[in-house]
Amino acid sequence: MNMLNINWKPDNKSSTPLYRQIADYIKEKIGNGEWTVGSKLPVQRDLSKIFGVNRSTVIEALDELKADGLIEGRGKKGTVIINNTWSLMASLPSQNWEHYIKSGIQQPNLHTIQIINKLEYRDNIIRLGTGELSPELFPKEMMKKIFANISNKINSLGYERPKGSLYLRKILSQYVKKFHINTSPSSILIVSGSLQALQLISMSILKPGSTVLVEKPSYIKSLHVFESSGINLRGISMDKDGIRLNEILRNLDNRTSLLYTIPTFHNPTGTVMSQHKRDNLLNLCMQERLPVIEDDAYRELWLDETPPDALKSKDRNGIVLYMGTLSKSLAAGLRIGWIIGPESVIERLGDVKMQTDYGASSLSQYMAAEWIESGLYEIYLESLRKNLKSRRRAALKTLEKHFSDIASWNIPAGGFYIWLKLKSKINMEKLFYSCCKNGILINPGYIYDFNTNYNIRISYSYASMYDLQFGLKKLSKIIKDL
Amino acid sequence: MNMLNINWKPDNKSSTPLYRQIADYIKEKIGNGEWTVGSKLPVQRDLSKIFGVNRSTVIEALDELKADGLIEGRGKKGTVIINNTWSLMASLPSQNWEHYIKSGIQQPNLHTIQIINKLEYRDNIIRLGTGELSPELFPKEMMKKIFANISNKINSLGYERPKGSLYLRKILSQYVKKFHINTSPSSILIVSGSLQALQLISMSILKPGSTVLVEKPSYIKSLHVFESSGINLRGISMDKDGIRLNEILRNLDNRTSLLYTIPTFHNPTGTVMSQHKRDNLLNLCMQERLPVIEDDAYRELWLDETPPDALKSKDRNGIVLYMGTLSKSLAAGLRIGWIIGPESVIERLGDVKMQTDYGASSLSQYMAAEWIESGLYEIYLESLRKNLKSRRRAALKTLEKHFSDIASWNIPAGGFYIWLKLKSKINMEKLFYSCCKNGILINPGYIYDFNTNYNIRISYSYASMYDLQFGLKKLSKIIKDL
Numbered sequence: 001m002n003m004l005n006i007n008w009k010p011d012n013k014s015s016t017p018l019y020r021q022i023a024d025y026i027k028e029k030i031g032n033g034e035w036t037v038g039s040k041l042p043v044q045r046d047l048s049k050i051f052g053v054n055r056s057t058v059i060e061a062l063d064e065l066k067a068d069g070l071i072e073g074r075g076k077k078g079t080v081i082i083n084n085t086w087s088l089m090a091s092l093p094s095q096n097w098e099h100y101i102k103s104g105i106q107q108p109n110l111h112t113i114q115i116i117n118k119l120e121y122r123d124n125i126i127r128l129g130t131g132e133l134s135p136e137l138f139p140k141e142m143m144k145k146i147f148a149n150i151s152n153k154i155n156s157l158g159y160e161r162p163k164g165s166l167y168l169r170k171i172l173s174q175y176v177k178k179f180h181i182n183t184s185p186s187s188i189l190i191v192s193g194s195l196q197a198l199q200l201i202s203m204s205i206l207k208p209g210s211t212v213l214v215e216k217p218s219y220i221k222s223l224h225v226f227e228s229s230g231i232n233l234r235g236i237s238m239d240k241d242g243i244r245l246n247e248i249l250r251n252l253d254n255r256t257s258l259l260y261t262i263p264t265f266h267n268p269t270g271t272v273m274s275q276h277k278r279d280n281l282l283n284l285c286m287q288e289r290l291p292v293i294e295d296d297a298y299r300e301l302w303l304d305e306t307p308p309d310a311l312k313s314k315d316r317n318g319i320v321l322y323m324g325t326l327s328k329s330l331a332a333g334l335r336i337g338w339i340i341g342p343e344s345v346i347e348r349l350g351d352v353k354m355q356t357d358y359g360a361s362s363l364s365q366y367m368a369a370e371w372i373e374s375g376l377y378e379i380y381l382e383s384l385r386k387n388l389k390s391r392r393r394a395a396l397k398t399l400e401k402h403f404s405d406i407a408s409w410n411i412p413a414g415g416f417y418i419w420l421k422l423k424s425k426i427n428m429e430k431l432f433y434s435c436c437k438n439g440i441l442i443n444p445g446y447i448y449d450f451n452t453n454y455n456i457r458i459s460y461s462y463a464s465m466y467d468l469q470f471g472l473k474k475l476s477k478i479i480k481d482l
Numbered sequence: 483m484n485m486l487n488i489n490w491k492p493d494n495k496s497s498t499p500l501y502r503q504i505a506d507y508i509k510e511k512i513g514n515g516e517w518t519v520g521s522k523l524p525v526q527r528d529l530s531k532i533f534g535v536n537r538s539t540v541i542e543a544l545d546e547l548k549a550d551g552l553i554e555g556r557g558k559k560g561t562v563i564i565n566n567t568w569s570l571m572a573s574l575p576s577q578n579w580e581h582y583i584k585s586g587i588q589q590p591n592l593h594t595i596q597i598i599n600k601l602e603y604r605d606n607i608i609r610l611g612t613g614e615l616s617p618e619l620f621p622k623e624m625m626k627k628i629f630a631n632i633s634n635k636i637n638s639l640g641y642e643r644p645k646g647s648l649y650l651r652k653i654l655s656q657y658v659k660k661f662h663i664n665t666s667p668s669s670i671l672i673v674s675g676s677l678q679a680l681q682l683i684s685m686s687i688l689k690p691g692s693t694v695l696v697e698k699p700s701y702i703k704s705l706h707v708f709e710s711s712g713i714n715l716r717g718i719s720m721d722k723d724g725i726r727l728n729e730i731l732r733n734l735d736n737r738t739s740l741l742y743t744i745p746t747f748h749n750p751t752g753t754v755m756s757q758h759k760r761d762n763l764l765n766l767c768m769q770e771r772l773p774v775i776e777d778d779a780y781r782e783l784w785l786d787e788t789p790p791d792a793l794k795s796k797d798r799n800g801i802v803l804y805m806g807t808l809s810k811s812l813a814a815g816l817r818i819g820w821i822i823g824p825e826s827v828i829e830r831l832g833d834v835k836m837q838t839d840y841g842a843s844s845l846s847q848y849m850a851a852e853w854i855e856s857g858l859y860e861i862y863l864e865s866l867r868k869n870l871k872s873r874r875r876a877a878l879k880t881l882e883k884h885f886s887d888i889a890s891w892n893i894p895a896g897g898f899y900i901w902l903k904l905k906s907k908i909n910m911e912k913l914f915y916s917c918c919k920n921g922i923l924i925n926p927g928y929i930y931d932f933n934t935n936y937n938i939r940i941s942y943s944y945a946s947m948y949d950l951q952f953g954l955k956k957l958s959k960i961i962k963d964l
Binding site for chain 2: 069138360
């Protein structure tokens with residue numbers, strides 16, 4: 001029997017527990033086919049020396065590998081690798097997904113996002129970048145009313161139609177009239193949130209090898225939803241009233257398939273596109289036959305005055321695919337969003353959705369419908385705006401106090417984000433990791449941008465008021481120390 | 483300006499309304515690039531002659547095209563095509579999805595499924611094939627209790643962790659002990675139903691060009707979830723206690739990537755794999771290093787006695803990926819299922835899920851957890867079994883009375899399905915369409931099979947008791963008339 005050679009130690013300084021590092025190391029060796037079935041591991045006492053850890057840590061790691069069915073303890077004969085099928089398969093992913101996953105890991109920003117996703121579930125971490133409503137803003141009492149209402153309305157919870165619940169689509173077609181969007185229920189597709197909307201669009205109607213124009217910076221840069229379908233992103237810079245139209249024109253070529261834009265309370269910069277620019281953009285896109293995805297996730301979160309109408313409201317040519325959602329304004333966990341567009345495109349996307357997951361949760365669809373239909377959504381939004389306004393005020397006040405000498409920023413008119421620009425060119429990755437160690441989670445600007453930048457996306461929506469102020473103060477100290 | 487030439491008439495005999503046929507025809511011409519922007523349509527009076535329909539029908543069709551932004555009426559100057567962007571894009575899908583969608587349309591079975599999906603929302607149609615619980619079996623009163631309970635428990639509805647709600651995963655790890663499956667919450671992934679589970683598996687861990695072995699016939703044959711990732715299905719025939727092991731061995735080659743099986747209350751045949759065969763199958767798969775997907779959607783729906791334990795319960799090597807769901811036993815509209823498997827595979831699948839839709843509805847996850855945790859699920863299942871038992875009895879009695887001379891069938895020990903085998907070789911597609919015309923929706927066996935067959939999947943779960951008996955009687959008459 002083949003005895004394995006180990007030439008590696010876990011990292012004491014890593015935030016990953018030692019036993020997990022060891023288990024992952026062994027899994028990788030097996031998964032890579034480097035350690036084959038039948039190979040024998042050194043006895044626990046030797047492993048503890050080799051790895052430089054306590055024996056109990058070794059045992060913890062081996063127990064996990066046993067539970068995974070990868071190794072087997074055979075008493076005095078030691079520990080033997082008995083299986084590698086699934087692990088082996090996991091290391092031989094399909095071509096497309098290998099690209100999908102790998103392209104993520106190779107880019108430094110994804111590593112940052114992985115850490116963000118991981119640390120979000122740690123206790124005692126202050127989340128200064130999270131683009132989500134704080135649990136303390138959740139309208140719990142109203143939700144009880146909604147529950148009571150729908151529990152009387154739901155007679156069964158079966159599959160919904162390919163485009164989603166007709167009841168919800170009817171309500172949405174009324175609701176969006178508020179934004180001067182005229183549409184019929186048959187031109188609306190219910191989706192499980194905006195990410196799925198983008199996923200469906202990129203898989204169903206875009207050609208691999210084509211290019212999507214996006215604002216520079218843009219939230220979309222932190223995802224791989226287009227790239228995973230073989231579509232390239234090209235960044236178009238912005239000025240204070242939105243994306244630069246001349247630069248769109250300069251970047252058009254025969255590979256350009258569409259423009260993705262967040263005209264209202266842009267993520268991450270908070271920019272609002274002016275009415276004038278909206279009109280010109282729509283004209284430009286019509287002239288150039290450039291379809292537009294308008295991501296309107298933040299529209300309801302205006303703080304000073306209602307924003308200009310959506311591009312979609314003036315779209316007489318079916319050139320705009322409009323995306324809305326309840327994730328930012330009510331509850332991300334509902335996983336309910338919608339796409340409004342030409343019926344043929346909506347049907348195509350609905351068809352693909354049915355082949356993907358048979359539609360969004362009917363329960364969530366009932367709840368979304370009830371929130372809007374009952375009028376409680378409107379009432380809740382009014383109080384939410386007040387809450388977000390005080391949060392914005394607190395954040396801006398703290399910035400004034402602790403960041404005036406080291407950064408500049410915008411005053412967002414809505415949405416969640418302040419786009420903090422540092423004055424000195426510090427190492428932003430170092431800053432990110434330094435913050436993590438100090439219990440502060442930030443979203444560094446580089447995950448959203450095409451170029452190097454010295455920005456931080458601060459969100460005033462998530463952390464508690466106390467944490468927000470305390471965290472920002474601490475952040476300024478960390479920056480000054482670097 | 484280019485005046486268009488039309489050489490086509492809508493089909494009076496089709497079930498599709500005339501105006502829709504006309505609108506679709508014009509959309510297709512524009513979408514295909516055959517009719518370009520700027521082209522002029524004949525005036526309404528001429529169109530009405532060309533198509534052989536009333537002018538009001540023409541107007542209805544043109545109004546739809548206007549709403550889609552495809553044409554514009556310019557007073558006396560007639561109607562002009564003004565746009566084709568989205569439609570054009572919809573006709574140029576990405577390579578992968580063109581294959582995905584096209585491979586569906588080319589296969590006659592998908593056309594049948596499209597019709598099934600469409601007719602399911604018609605009033606007055608008797609659905610004899612639907613694999614879903616009847617709305618009348620929905621536990622409405624219990625659901626009210628569940629709503630009351632969770633409305634007190636939900637403090638916010640944010641995003642869940644990559645593998646899904648830890649609370650639900652803990653409850654599931656307890657729940658599956660009932661089936662002698664031992665697993666920790668970290669080896670469970672919550673998915674939006676079984677279709678998504680299969681989608682994630684096929685995208686994340688299978689190689690394009692590889693082969694998946696499945697029972698012949700199998701439910702999976704009616705989907706395109708594996709084929710859309712470039713994976714081929716190979717059918718393995720069954721005998722009365724499940725899939726043939728010798729035939730698995732004969733069909734193994736270096737392209738075989740895994741076995742997909744429904745050992746318990748198989749869909750569509752209702753077969754239950756014996757304990758003896760389960761043991762042998764697991765041994766065979768371990769010897770041959772052939773991973774298994776065990777689809778256990780119907781386990782809770784036993785009618786006579788509890789079925790043999792899941793394959794997963796004896797899997798000491800992490801060779802089985804186990805799929806469970808609430809869709810068949812409680813509510814399809816919850817869109818909640820789960821995968822249990824080696825942690826590394828589960829993490830891989832969870833990663834891909836997060837990149838697809840940020841997880842399943844948190845609301846549905848709370849509800850699923852509450853059903854199981856409260857014990858109401860168990861109580862409900864007992865009464866559900868009684869209801870399904872009377873439905874089975876009624877179906878079998880009607881079959882005895884009206885099908886003894888024309889068909890044979892199994893007596894299912896659980897699940898939803900009776901696999902009716904006709905004695906004479908009639909044209910099954912003709913039968914399907916003939917049933918549709920007579921207000922009866924059946925699931926013909928050919929959508930599930932690799933070979934021609936003369937079977938019908940009868941489901942006693944969906945139609946009302948009256949419809950079930952009336953519909954079956956009518957079906958026997960239609961068959962005898964063919």
